[in-house]
Amino acid sequence: MHMTRLLDNAAIRADFPVASKMLYLDSAHQTPLGVTAKLAIEDFLAESFEMAGPKPKWLARVEHVRGGLASFIGASPDEIAYTKNTSEGLNIAANAIDFNAGDNVLLIEGDHPNNAYTWLNLRRKGVEVRFVKLSGEVANAQTFAPYVDCKTRAISLSHVTFHAGQRHDIRSIGQLCKKKALYLVVDAMQSVGVLPLDVKDLGISILAAGCHKGLLVPQGLGFLYVNSSLESLEPVYLATAGLANPPADFIARPDDVTLRAGAGRFELGNFNLPGIHALGATLGLLENIGVDNIEAHVLRLGDRLIEHLDDLRIRLVGPRDATERAHIYTMALSPDWLAYFSENNVRVSPERDGIRISFGIFNNETDVDAVADLIRKRL
Numbered sequence: 001m002h003m004t005r006l007l008d009n010a011a012i013r014a015d016f017p018v019a020s021k022m023l024y025l026d027s028a029h030q031t032p033l034g035v036t037a038k039l040a041i042e043d044f045l046a047e048s049f050e051m052a053g054p055k056p057k058w059l060a061r062v063e064h065v066r067g068g069l070a071s072f073i074g075a076s077p078d079e080i081a082y083t084k085n086t087s088e089g090l091n092i093a094a095n096a097i098d099f100n101a102g103d104n105v106l107l108i109e110g111d112h113p114n115n116a117y118t119w120l121n122l123r124r125k126g127v128e129v130r131f132v133k134l135s136g137e138v139a140n141a142q143t144f145a146p147y148v149d150c151k152t153r154a155i156s157l158s159h160v161t162f163h164a165g166q167r168h169d170i171r172s173i174g175q176l177c178k179k180k181a182l183y184l185v186v187d188a189m190q191s192v193g194v195l196p197l198d199v200k201d202l203g204i205s206i207l208a209a210g211c212h213k214g215l216l217v218p219q220g221l222g223f224l225y226v227n228s229s230l231e232s233l234e235p236v237y238l239a240t241a242g243l244a245n246p247p248a249d250f251i252a253r254p255d256d257v258t259l260r261a262g263a264g265r266f267e268l269g270n271f272n273l274p275g276i277h278a279l280g281a282t283l284g285l286l287e288n289i290g291v292d293n294i295e296a297h298v299l300r301l302g303d304r305l306i307e308h309l310d311d312l313r314i315r316l317v318g319p320r321d322a323t324e325r326a327h328i329y330t331m332a333l334s335p336d337w338l339a340y341f342s343e344n345n346v347r348v349s350p351e352r353d354g355i356r357i358s359f360g361i362f363n364n365e366t367d368v369d370a371v372a373d374l375i376r377k378r379l
């Protein structure tokens, strides 16, 4: 089914009741909870309430959703670990890499601070963190190549940036990393569920994301992809969940701490079950719509917004080229606009260079025209 039809369909918009209560243009901050996620969580609550938890059934669902998540990003289930958010995934990855003092890692200047602090913390081990300046609108292999030397071990960056919506050229960076035997670590918080994402095709070694934006579930659930060729990476933390042979009698065996195969070795303790239940349902919704259709939809909304901004003579902070952007558009407006939007029941976010609009699957052309009309009124 084509996205335009689906999105014009009242049913999809009705899945997000907030869309009828306010002009919600802030999915890069948090996607509002939809009926699909809410019903899945309610099912989970009913199960807890009525039978104090069918745990084997829940754990089977955890594995089922792991499989769904894996196929959603072109991975295999044993390459996926559940986490609580992007930062946790990035930290697990950064601390698993066997850095030596004097090694370096390359980041983009101004990228999300959670990605930067993950690596800055490794300075304790003598790792050098090099911040690379963007020369064009987006980063590609040429952006990093001049900074790579024999001590470079990893490149880490966001797929789509939260502040100006740049969509970095991960594929070309993946090719550079393959050639130079570097780890490519990607923060996909903004892109997963919005852009098609195939970790193998893009050459990603490790990917971390949270699930509360494009994946449409409440905060507190994330995931980590670790390529199966990286089995030698060892977790810094260890719990029973990460063991190959967890003791059935719950008495630790000091002589057997063999790690579980696959990314599950990075998992710790019990799972965020309500979040995972919701994710099972929202992955179904996203697959039904098609992520390539979601990409096309948010780009179309972006085209329309850019037309309005040109007409209003407001500068777009990020890229204009459709291949370099996704669902995030920052308008060069001063911070005082925020109160105006708020008074008019419009949810947007302040950003470092202006006011950010970000689209979700429930937004439509009418939303774009409405925000443009509002801006025109004040101008």
Ligand SMILES: Cc1ncc(COP(=O)(O)O)c(C=O)c1O
Binding pocket: 029, 085, 086, 087, 088, 112, 114, 158, 160, 161, 162, 187, 189, 190, 209, 210, 222
């Ligand atoms: C690119 C990016 N990375 C990370 C985060 C958040 O990190 P975490 O999931 O650890 O809260 C955000 C925003 O919430 C983001 O936009």
